[in-house]
Amino acid sequence: MDISVVIPLLNEEESLQELYDWIAKVMQSNHFLYEVIFIDDGSTDTSWKVIQDLVEKSKEVKAIRFQRNYGKSQALDAGFSEAKGDVVITMDADLQDNPDEIPELYNLIIKENFDLISGWKKKRYDNVLTKNIPSKLYNWAARKTSGLQLNDFNCGLKAYKNEVVKAIKVSGEMHRYIPILAKNEGYSKIGEKVVKHQARKYGVTKFGVDRFINGLLDLITISFLSKFGKRPMHFFGLWGSLMFLFGFTTAFYIGLIKLYRVYAKIKTILVTDNPWFYIALTSMVLGTLLFLSGFLGELIIKSNPLQKHYKIKEKINL
Structure with a gap:
């Protein structure tokens, strides 16, 4: 035809x-x-x-x-x-x-x-x-x-x-x-x-x-x-890893400063009173969620068959 x-x-x-x-x-x-x-x-x-x-x-x-x-x-x-x-x-x-x-x-x-x-x-x-x-x-x-x-x-x-x-x-x-x-x-x-x-x-x-x-x-x-x-991990995984790395690095730095002040007997505040602690924690949580989103996206692409999002009521000559 x-x-x-x-x-x-x-x-x-x-x-x-x-x-x-x-x-x-x-x-x-x-x-x-x-x-x-x-x-x-x-x-x-x-x-x-x-x-x-x-x-x-x-x-x-x-x-x-x-x-x-x-x-x-x-x-x-x-x-x-x-x-x-x-x-x-x-x-x-x-x-x-x-x-x-x-x-x-x-x-x-x-x-x-x-x-x-x-x-x-x-x-x-x-x-x-x-x-x-x-x-x-x-x-x-x-x-x-x-x-x-x-x-x-x-x-x-x-x-x-x-x-x-x-x-x-x-x-x-x-x-x-x-x-x-x-x-x-x-x-x-x-x-x-x-x-x-x-x-x-x-x-x-x-x-x-x-x-x-x-x-x-x-x-x-x-x-x-x-x-x-066709590769969601390349987006979500990248940004998730960067956010987690930023949060982990910030938390690690806060920890080092805390240890130094304790060792030097310098008066310091509680870690939980430092706003950067919450920024670091939030970044690590969001980074983990983004990474998991990319992982789940890869699984869905590999396992989910194509589906038709409509229902045909009637056909003629087909």
């Missing part, structure tokens, strides 16, 4: 038929063998009914329905696990991503051997204050922390080699930083393509103000995981 199109969605009943017809037209005109996988992330409208109707009309349509709303990352992860195409294309269901971009994205993966191509919505039709400015800020921060020179990490329109989507684990709200996840797994040939962005035709955006805070926290998390996710 040439292409798998993975489409996560939440309450997009008005756009699904039009979106699929557009995708089918592009695929057929380019003679692609394809599948379209819709992942209904707990919609409360008639989105699932529309998808069922599409399945009855076309064997290329496949569908996953979540038990409840888990988030876009979980929906993408479920779609990636089922995708069979040589090239996997992701796009949003709101008609803001243009299916006419698919052939060129496919060629960049197959003919130019890119591992991942990320879309860049250079000209956007979103609200400047609520989307454009925060997006530019997060993209700048992501470039600085990851080393990937992409202008639009969060664009929903992306193309991947099949092996890339099978290698990465998308959880939490990490869909914003999938190129970084791919880079962490050793896929270094990552490119970018300017894609056409369209104004939302139906409904309203499903992302609220909390996406700004979540985006920042996710970036901090993925930056940490990029460096220490």
Whole structure:
């Protein structure tokens, strides 16, 4: 199979038929063998009914329905696990991503051997204050922390080699930083393509103000995981050892001063009256806890299998 199109969605009943017809037209005109996988992330409208109707009309349509709303990352992860195409294309269901971009994205993966191509919505039709400015800020921060020179990490329109989507684990709200996840797994040939962005035709955006805070926290998390996710002892063990060493050295010095004063018969205060005693004690306790955290992190990584943080209610054609 040439292409798998993975489409996560939440309450997009008005756009699904039009979106699929557009995708089918592009695929057929380019003679692609394809599948379209819709992942209904707990919609409360008639989105699932529309998808069922599409399945009855076309064997290329496949569908996953979540038990409840888990988030876009979980929906993408479920779609990636089922995708069979040589090239996997992701796009949003709101008609803001243009299916006419698919052939060129496919060629960049197959003919130019890119591992991942990320879309860049250079000209956007979103609200400047609520989307454009925060997006530019997060993209700048992501470039600085990851080393990937992409202008639009969060664009929903992306193309991947099949092996890339099978290698990465998308959880939490990490869909914003999938190129970084791919880079962490050793896929270094990552490119970018300017894609056409369209104004939302139906409904309203499903992302609220909390996406700004979540985006920042996710970036901090993925930056940490990029460096220490597979070797937590290198972070916690290092800082734990330094803190313990500082505390032990301070306590040892306090002890020497106490012994000297006793030997020299110099009037002295109790060790417990010295504030540095408590600083040393606290440092040793914190250092021990940090070291143990790193040790436990190593054990968890070695023994804990990958778990899916979502529950699938129903599948069609899969």
